[in-house]
Amino acid sequence: MYRTCTLYSTYRRNLFNLRQLSSFLFDIKPEVHDALSNNRAVVALESTIITHGMPSPYNLKTAIEVEEIVREQGAIPATIAILNGKIKIGLSRSELEELAGCKTKVIKTSRRDLAYVLSQKLNGGTTVASTLICANLCGIKLFATGGIGGVHRNGEFTLDISADLIEMGKSSVAVVSSGIKSILDIPRTMEFLETQGVCVATFKCPDKEFPAFYTRASGTKAQYNFNDAADAAQCINKSIQLGLNSSTLIGVPVPKEHAMDEFVINNAIEKALVETDKKGIKGKEVTPYLLSAISEITKGKSLQTNMALIKENARVASKIAVELENLQN
Ligand code: PSU
Ligand code: MN
Numbered sequence: 001m002y003r004t005c006t007l008y009s010t011y012r013r014n015l016f017n018l019r020q021l022s023s024f025l026f027d028i029k030p031e032v033h034d035a036l037s038n039n040r041a042v043v044a045l046e047s048t049i050i051t052h053g054m055p056s057p058y059n060l061k062t063a064i065e066v067e068e069i070v071r072e073q074g075a076i077p078a079t080i081a082i083l084n085g086k087i088k089i090g091l092s093r094s095e096l097e098e099l100a101g102c103k104t105k106v107i108k109t110s111r112r113d114l115a116y117v118l119s120q121k122l123n124g125g126t127t128v129a130s131t132l133i134c135a136n137l138c139g140i141k142l143f144a145t146g147g148i149g150g151v152h153r154n155g156e157f158t159l160d161i162s163a164d165l166i167e168m169g170k171s172s173v174a175v176v177s178s179g180i181k182s183i184l185d186i187p188r189t190m191e192f193l194e195t196q197g198v199c200v201a202t203f204k205c206p207d208k209e210f211p212a213f214y215t216r217a218s219g220t221k222a223q224y225n226f227n228d229a230a231d232a233a234q235c236i237n238k239s240i241q242l243g244l245n246s247s248t249l250i251g252v253p254v255p256k257e258h259a260m261d262e263f264v265i266n267n268a269i270e271k272a273l274v275e276t277d278k279k280g281i282k283g284k285e286v287t288p289y290l291l292s293a294i295s296e297i298t299k300g301k302s303l304q305t306n307m308a309l310i311k312e313n314a315r316v317a318s319k320i321a322v323e324l325e326n327l328q329n
Contacts, residue, residue, distance in 0.1 A: 025118065028138065029090025035076040036139055039328050041321035043070045043314065044135035044143040044173065047081035047091075050099050051106040051125030052288040053146065054303065055295075060100035062307050064093075066144070066314045073318030075325075078140060080131045082109060085121030087134050099125065108284050110163045128164040132171040132247070141236065141324055143173050144317035146310040147213045148249070149287065150180045150189035153273070160286070161192065168247035169196025174236045176203075176317035178309040179211035179218060179251040183269050183290050186212065186220045197246045199235065201226050203316055205253060214260040214305050216253035226250065229316065233323035252316050258308035260301060268297040 028036075035042045045066060050059045063079065070077035078090045081099055088095065099106060109117050109124030111133060117124040126134065128148050135143055149162025168175060180186050190210070193200055201224035202208050208225045212218035226232040236248050253259070272293035281289045295303045 026087045026089060026134075026138070029078070029088070029092070031076055032078045032090040032138075039325065041075035041318065041325040042078050042140045042142070043075050043317045043321050044131055044140045045070075045077055045079040045314070046126055046128055046131040046143070046145050047079060047099060048108050048125040048127045049146055049310065050079075050081075050096070051102065052108050053291055054306065055292065056100060056102065058303060058307060060097060062310060063096050063100060066311055069311055069314045070144075070318045073315060073322060075142075075318040075321045077314075078135070078138075080126050080134050082114075082117050082122070082124035082126065084123065085118050087118070089134065089138055089140075099123070108288070110284070111167060112163065127162075128175065128177075129162070129167040132164075132167045132173050132175070135173045136171040141173060141240070142176065142317045142321040144176045144310070144314040146178060146306055146313065147181050148175065148177050150184035150186070151192055152286065153183070153185050155185055155188060160283070162287075165189065165192050165196060165198075168193065168198045168249060170245055171247055172240060172243075172245045174232070174248040174250060174317075174320065176250045176252060176313045176320070178213045178254050178313060181213040181269075182215075182218065182266065183273065183287075183294075186210070186218045190220055193249065197244070199224070199239070199246075199248045201232070201235070201248065201250055203232065203250050203252045204228070205251075209253075211251045211253035213309070214254065214265045214302060215262050216256070216259050222251055229319035229323045232320045233327055236320070236324055237327050250316070250320075252309075252313050254305055254309040255312055258305050260298070260305050264298065265294075265302065268294045268302065271297055 067077040106123045110127040110129045149164035152160040200222045202222045208221045209217045210220050210222045
């Protein structure tokens, strides 16, 4: 009885939200709207990875392939971005091309940038934080990305802590990623996530070794491990039923054949960090700069790894979304 009530009210709330949201702030693609109205599996995808995380033409190629993978698993992809001051939930092929081509200026849009970008009718690539905000408002329950932001090294002095972490503490959307890059301070990021109430689990890693994006091991453990997609969906469902309004963060290690050599990547990261410091790069520019510097230093190898892991994450997120759909219908 309680379960039915909770799910029913979630469903009603989604419908109410969807009606409100479709108007002047949001533009929800019809197939995404249909899927949400019928409680069908939808997977949100961010767009900063397209606009600032990967160079052209790899960004467009990856964005298209990731959407295909979501569909293959029986879910509907909803890439989220801001175009001409409207939040798009689900993009057409030409909109993806427009974003990826960077013909017009696109702003890396996190929570603090959202209202400004909308009010000025600009274009924005949404980070994990702002994608979470939008997905949450629409009732999307799963979100696949490459890597999340975190506490930066020396964050205890600079206070450079990604808004992604805080948003995960207040969004009822599970995030599937390849963990936290070792350009960040992984143990402190874990501490911060605990404070925000985010449940952190690995996927199919019985040793609970949390992945470090380019490599499969970070030296830091997650609290839990999900054996399969159904296991993850059960936990996410409980979180929804309780109304916790916080994320479950699921760490999927990069497939073995695409993982980078630890020595090679750590060297590249150290070099890139020195370069960033020397050039005085700060704030929101740090992550995109580091990603491109690391790709240059590794002669494109890190970019290949990045492309492989996001596809794997989309596959896993879609499987979980389908399991969740089965639990909720
Ligand atoms: N990590 C990547 N690629 C990315 C990002 C992170 O491998 O594109 C992006 C994501 O959109 C993430 C954002 O939300 O960087 C975090 O930026 P910041 O550290 O400035 O919060
Ligand atoms: Mn930052």
